Amino acid sequence: MPKSINLHPFTVLALTAAVVTMTTAAGLWWLSCAVITVCVLVAGWTGHLRRLAVLSAAILIPTFASLLLIHGLVSQQASGLIAVAGPFRVTEGGLEAATVLGLRTAVLVVAGLLCTLLISKHQLVAAIDLSPAPPQVGYLLAATLFLLPHMADKQRTIGQAQALRQAGTGRGLSGWFQRVRLRAVPLVLASLQDAHDRSSHLSARGFPAAGSHTRLRTVADSVTQQRVRWISLLCAVVGPTAILAPFWGSA
Template sequence: MHQLPRTGRLHPFTVLVLAAAVVAITTAAGRWWLHTAVLAGCLLLAARAKRAGKLVRLGAVILVPAWGSHLLIHGLIDTGGGHVLAAAGPLRITTEGLVTAGQLGLRTGVLVVAGLLCSMLIDRHDLVAAVDLSSAPPQAGYLLAATLSLLPRLAQRQRAIGQAQALRGIPLAAGPRGWWRSVRLRSVPLVLSSVQDAADRSAYLAARGFPAKGAHTRLREVPDSPAQCWVRRVALGAMVLGPVALLAPTWVGQG
């Protein structure tokens, strides 16, 4: 059986809180070298978990359009910068615009890469169990599990539908017209199977507390320790106080 990469024996909340603290402090600091160091650290952690290639691919899919928009809006058509590097018609490349585009790109990169890394390192079953074991309502655990498993399940199901239709000999034309016909032919069985799946899984709603009927026995244990609880408290404090400490001098200066 394929095993997901584990973050040692870390609690899922520990990983999430640490990632949130790093993103908050890095964004508030606004230093390019700090953003670069965080991105490099994420790549090292992904490489250790043998997920570096997947992190790079998924990150590129999300970040390339975002970076392109930053470059277009701030780097190529900037109207406020004074140091003009090149100008041609509506295009106006300035030093200030390129710096702004780079800063926003690095901030977006840290947020996206850190989030993707958490999704790769945390076992979603441990995360759902951690929510169940916490003081959160039991409905939250079910909704979280459904959200985390929805997209992979739909992707797997639509591939199975496409393979079944191919075995039946359904012809598909090339180009946009063929793509649209493929989507149309797969959408109906995909929706019907999803509705049937929701009906079959309705019993789990009661098991997760729809409505709640007392305590439930949980068979999955999530690793935790007093040290991790202390780390989470420190990280939460740093996530709140760190940006305040970094931004307070600028607020005082503006005042």
């Protein structure tokens, strides 16, 4: 059973932004590995390790393979030649570039996904509603996150209904197109009709309501967390500038 973390969603987001920007600016392989390790440990402690591993692998395996193809196999660097065969040219610099770029992406993916896994979507919607963001943002986020499983169910039901009436059983590309059409058209038409019906009800109730309004769900926050958020945001902006300043000077 995954543990829940009693932090304000914006605190988790701000910390993630600071970690990702500063690690990217530093561009050190050992720092990237250390950040990924810490993320894995946090995921293990909170019970999200398996999901984090599956989701990260789905993104990072093709990314690493692609970077190895682009930088590792057809390097344009002159020095550090390892092997040459036809159009392929493997150099130490090329492999190093592929690794550094892969680790840069890995930090973004692993830290970003951990952030998503740690934040409760209900808390995130509540936090956005309580923030100065336009009220439409909270509605759109909540509606999309809660509509997704509903529409996925609807799509499965449509697929089952079409299978029962033995429609869309053809093979090959034409059969695939027929299946897509038989699922997509009813799904889209029904969803647009639902959205149209909802809009009249929302409009009649004065949506989007401006100003403060009562929410039953509270979002845990404290002065310490607010300070952590501000410091994290400051680090996300000032940190990379400070790290990269010597390079700007030399350039």
